[in-house]
Amino acid sequence: MAVTKITIREHTTSSIEIQLLSDNVAIDLTQLDGYPYVRLDMLDSLNKTYRYSSTDDTPSVVITNPSQGIITFTPPDEDVFQFQRSPYKIYVWVFETSTKKYSVPEKGNSEILVEKEY
Secondary structure, three states, X not given: OOOOEEEEEOOOOOOEEEEOEEOOEEOOOOOEOOEOEEEEEEEOOOOOEEEEEXXXXXXXXXXXXXXXXXXXXXXXXXXXXXXXXXXXXXXXXXXXXXXXXXXXXXXXXXXXXXXXXX
């Protein structure tokens, strides 16, 4: 994922597709013995942190196209994205082993901007 901005509507539970990129090339997430797995970290404007892992019992983030570095995040409920908490800063941890991980993007954060529901 290059640093990007994604705009959604408040209270959405629709899936958000994210492609993980390094130097504009898709990161290969092909699994080997359970790795890699990913964790989406978000920080809202009120400093609340959210973490969603592809290894959760009921994962909200899944690797949907490993060879193209595509993950899909589906908010677990309609209260995750709220206008008054926008923008949400996000990045993804890619775990290659139990002790080796890297973040995407490596510098800065991507953002999810939330439009008001009316």
